[in-house]
Amino acid sequence: MDNKRKIPDLQQEKLKKQPFSVPDGYFESFSDRLQARIREEQHSTPPVPRIRTFTRARVAMAAAILGVALISYSVLRFTVFNNGSPDSADMALIDEFHLMEDDFYLVDYLEPAEEMDDEDAFATQAMDYLAINDVEMILLLE
Amino acid sequence: MPEWDDSQILEAVRTPGKEEVAFNQLVANYQERLYWHIRKILIEHEDTDDVLQNTFIKVWRSLAEFRGDSELYTWLYRIATNEALTYLKKKKKQSFAPWVEVEHKMSEVLESDPWFNGDEIQLKLQQAILKLPEKQRIVFNMRYFDEIKYEKMASILNTSVGALKASYHHAVKKIEAMLADD
Numbered sequence: 318m319d320n321k322r323k324i325p326d327l328q329q330e331k332l333k334k335q336p337f338s339v340p341d342g343y344f345e346s347f348s349d350r351l352q353a354r355i356r357e358e359q360h361s362t363p364p365v366p367r368i369r370t371f372t373r374a375r376v377a378m379a380a381a382i383l384g385v386a387l388i389s390y391s392v393l394r395f396t397v398f399n400n401g402s403p404d405s406a407d408m409a410l411i412d413e414f415h416l417m418e419d420d421f422y423l424v425d426y427l428e429p430a431e432e433m434d435d436e437d438a439f440a441t442q443a444m445d446y447l448a449i450n451d452v453e454m455i456l457l458l459e
Numbered sequence: 460m461p462e463w464d465d466s467q468i469l470e471a472v473r474t475p476g477k478e479e480v481a482f483n484q485l486v487a488n489y490q491e492r493l494y495w496h497i498r499k500i501l502i503e504h505e506d507t508d509d510v511l512q513n514t515f516i517k518v519w520r521s522l523a524e525f526r527g528d529s530e531l532y533t534w535l536y537r538i539a540t541n542e543a544l545t546y547l548k549k550k551k552k553q554s555f556a557p558w559v560e561v562e563h564k565m566s567e568v569l570e571s572d573p574w575f576n577g578d579e580i581q582l583k584l585q586q587a588i589l590k591l592p593e594k595q596r597i598v599f600n601m602r603y604f605d606e607i608k609y610e611k612m613a614s615i616l617n618t619s620v621g622a623l624k625a626s627y628h629h630a631v632k633k634i635e636a637m638l639a640d641d
Contacts (some may be wrong), residue, residue, distance in 0.1 A: 325580070325638045327631060332584055333604065336577025337498055343508075344494070348486050351515055358516070 462488060465531040472522050482519055485531075490515075493539045499600040500543040502565045502589070504574045510546050514539045529614055536615045540597060547593060562589050580638075587637040591630055598623055599630040 325332075463471070463484045471481035493514060498507040517538055525534060551561050566586045569575050577585065588596055597616070601607045602623075609620045616623070 323639060324635045327584075327603070327635065331578075332581065334581070335495065335604065336575060336581040336585065337495070337504075338574050338576050339494075339504060340574070344491055347490050347511070348483060351486060351512055352483075354512055355516060355519060 469525070469527060469531065472525070478523065482522060485518070485522075485535075486515055489532075489535055493535060496536060496601070496605070497539055497543045499604065500540075500593070500597060501546065502585075503568055503572065506546065506550075510539070510542050513546075514542045517542065533611065533614045537617075540615065544593065565589055583638055584634070587634045590637065591633060595626050595630050598626045599634070602627045603631075 463481075468481050468485050468488070471477040471484070474481075490511070494507060494511050497510050497514070498504070501507050501510060514535075518535065525531070529537075547561075554561055554564075566589050569582060569585055569589075575582070575585075588599060591599060594616075598612065601612050601615075602609075607615075609623050612618075612623050613620050
């Protein structure tokens, strides 16, 4: 018994024939339908105007100005427009003296001193004077 | 309308005021060839009609920029092939199904399609072709049905002649095996 599969001859004329068909008059009317679709697309979709480079520059400039305005407003809000709380005073001082983050200890130094009696106040001022004039404390204590 | 050849069409395209006449002539010359090329990829007439229109609309939009680096024929076939493959890709996405199922649906459509006039063996051949990977299917159709030379096919599909010959050879073996099993 021949168990070999029968391999079809793909070169037979019947197989090479086009098995598909089209509706009657399809090709005759195709061009008209195509033209109608092209016209419809041209009328319904207006060309999208491209943003010219010059206009883009203007938009960019406007965005930058807006950004600066927002930042300025934020700064002013925390300084000039605040109602005078200690925080705002410190912030104003920081701004005035251009203090960096590491210099915040100076804010403490600028805080109002505790109330002292006259003797203590004199001693404190004397120590400050001597420190500023670079007199060695040890000489005073001998 | 007396038929123009490709060089006459291209000359008219570059002549102000003659672009539309040139385009109409191009459509007249190529509509049937491109239709059957697309139809063999997409199987259904309605899908083919959509893609054929999309192809010519793309041609209309870019005809003025066609530099003539390749033959007009090659350029048109390339656009048609890409449009058909894009359409298939979209169909696959829309169906949310693996490619195998989309191809299976196309095979089923064949059996009940009023615009398919083939007999049993022709139906089996088309169903076997549908089981090939889509690019191999295109190569097989172009060589087997359209008898396009490998060199021309290489320009259209942007693939080497050697790769096309190998692809076609394997396609034939697969189809013969599928038809023999039936």
